[in-house]
Amino acid sequence: MQNFNFYTPTEIVFGRGAEKEAGRMASKYKGSRVLVVYGGQSAVKSGLIGTIEQELDDAGISYETLPGVKPNPRLSLAREGVKKAIAFKADLILAVGGGSVIDTAKSVAIGAAHPETDIWDFWTGKVKKPETALPIGVVLTIAAAGSETSDSVVLTNDETGKKMGYGGDFIRPKFALMDPELTCTLPKYQVACGVVDILMHTLERYFTPVVGNLLTDEIAEGLMRTITTVGKKAYENPADYDAMSEVMWCGSLSHNGLTGLGRGKDFSCHKLGHEISGMFDEAHGATLSAVWGSWARFAYKTDVPRFAKYGRQVWGIDEADDGQAAIKAIDCTEDFFRSLDMPTCIGELSIGVQPESVLRKMADSATMGDTVKQGCFKPMDAGDMFDIYRMANHK
Numbered sequence: 405m406q407n408f409n410f411y412t413p414t415e416i417v418f419g420r421g422a423e424k425e426a427g428r429m430a431s432k433y434k435g436s437r438v439l440v441v442y443g444g445q446s447a448v449k450s451g452l453i454g455t456i457e458q459e460l461d462d463a464g465i466s467y468e469t470l471p472g473v474k475p476n477p478r479l480s481l482a483r484e485g486v487k488k489a490i491a492f493k494a495d496l497i498l499a500v501g502g503g504s505v506i507d508t509a510k511s512v513a514i515g516a517a518h519p520e521t522d523i524w525d526f527w528t529g530k531v532k533k534p535e536t537a538l539p540i541g542v543v544l545t546i547a548a549a550g551s552e553t554s555d556s557v558v559l560t561n562d563e564t565g566k567k568m569g570y571g572g573d574f575i576r577p578k579f580a581l582m583d584p585e586l587t588c589t590l591p592k593y594q595v596a597c598g599v600v601d602i603l604m605h606t607l608e609r610y611f612t613p614v615v616g617n618l619l620t621d622e623i624a625e626g627l628m629r630t631i632t633t634v635g636k637k638a639y640e641n642p643a644d645y646d647a648m649s650e651v652m653w654c655g656s657l658s659h660n661g662l663t664g665l666g667r668g669k670d671f672s673c674h675k676l677g678h679e680i681s682g683m684f685d686e687a688h689g690a691t692l693s694a695v696w697g698s699w700a701r702f703a704y705k706t707d708v709p710r711f712a713k714y715g716r717q718v719w720g721i722d723e724a725d726d727g728q729a730a731i732k733a734i735d736c737t738e739d740f741f742r743s744l745d746m747p748t749c750i751g752e753l754s755i756g757v758q759p760e761s762v763l764r765k766m767a768d769s770a771t772m773g774d775t776v777k778q779g780c781f782k783p784m785d786a787g788d789m790f791d792i793y794r795m796a797n798h799k
């Protein structure tokens with residue numbers, strides 16, 4: 405087992421009506437001037453923004469708003485938010501939405517605490533990693549990214565089309581208000597994208613060079629069994645409160661670090677997916693299901709018994725031969741994606757099959773011009789990434 409630090413400071417308020425705690429929790433974390441960040445329209449339409457504003461009013465908290473966050477959130481809006489937060493003298497950033505809104509809020513929280521620096525300079529490493537950000541609170545409306553408890557933030561630079569993650573413990577939210585009922589209005593496609601992302605956050609921690617961590621394995625396998633069971637139910641009926649509750653809790657625990665303690669993480673499928681989202685604005689979860697099977701077929705021979713264990717523990721595969729069990733595990737995972745109507749190749753994404761020049765460009769970008777390898781299970785250079793994209797590039 406590798407050494408690890410496990411820091412999960414986020415106070416979770418879970419269950420029906422959790423959003424009504426917005427004023428009390430903002431006050432608890434010293435928010436008196438709050439910037440409320442939200443998305444395109446769902447949170448306004450449902451009346452949630454009205455409820456949050458009322459709660460802040462009742463708690464005597466001043467607020468300003470930053471609406472208009474789009475999926476694959478843009479650097480330009482985050483920059484605008486930084487200016488707004490500084491002008492308003494915000495002391496807490498409240499995200500009302502999903503991963504895109506939370507990541508915009510995290511970016512604003514970093515930028516407002518460092519007004520002298522353009523935030524993208526942190527992402528590119530031009531400027532040393534900061535240790536501070538304004539406190540962040542979350543009212544979660546979609547279970548998927550796990551950003552409500554995670555130490556990461558993902559932005560797309562809309563000038564270059566580069567989508568990149570960044571992070572550190574300093575941006576873990578102080579609190580998250582998680583009412584599963586708020587997610588019952590989600591379109592089925594977004595539920596499916598979320599379920600894929602949640603499964604993937606644990607898969608990307610399950611396949612690393614470190615094996616033998618019994619408790620971490622049990623937690624990871626239990627989470628994957630749960631999300632694949634309840635995820636299907638939630639997809640079939642987003643109004644199923646119990647299924648949406650389980651999915652929501654899986655989402656937070658799948659990406660707060662718990663399922664990979666003592667063995668690090670790989671995240672190469674995320675790198676493959678981010679290039680597709682950055683270039684074509686595809687939904688995050690869909691990019692992951694589109695590439696995972698190709699990645700797995702490319703990588704599984706690195707540790708066949710590990711894939712076999714995944715198949716037996718998560719999918720109940722009753723197959724004595726490790727090689728057969730490993731292949732069945734990959735097939736079961738892709739069948740699961742199909743059962744959610746999610747793509748299992750690039751040709752099934754809305755962009756369709758791509759010319760090889762595009763695949764090469766993405767492989768090159770993901771590896772910073774073939775200067776870094778991605779992942780640790782089977783580290784991949786630009787040529788490997790190109791091969792995986794090519795394997796996935798069919799209908």
Ligand code: NZQ
Nearest residue numbers: 443444445446475476502503504545548549551554556589
């Ligand atoms: O903009 P609105 O109108 O609110 O619509 C949103 C959006 O179109 C809609 N939606 C959200 N809650 C809803 C709802 N529609 C109806 N009812 C509700 N209750 O859902 C759409 C998708 O929202 P988004 O926030 O983009 O979804 P998600 O939570 O999947 O976040 C995806 C983003 O998070 C990043 C992804 O790369 C992507 O940019 N990630 C962030 C991570 C992190 N910070 O730790 C980790 C992840 O791996 C991921 O990379």
Ligand code: ZN
Nearest residue numbers: 549601605674
């Ligand atoms: Zn993800």
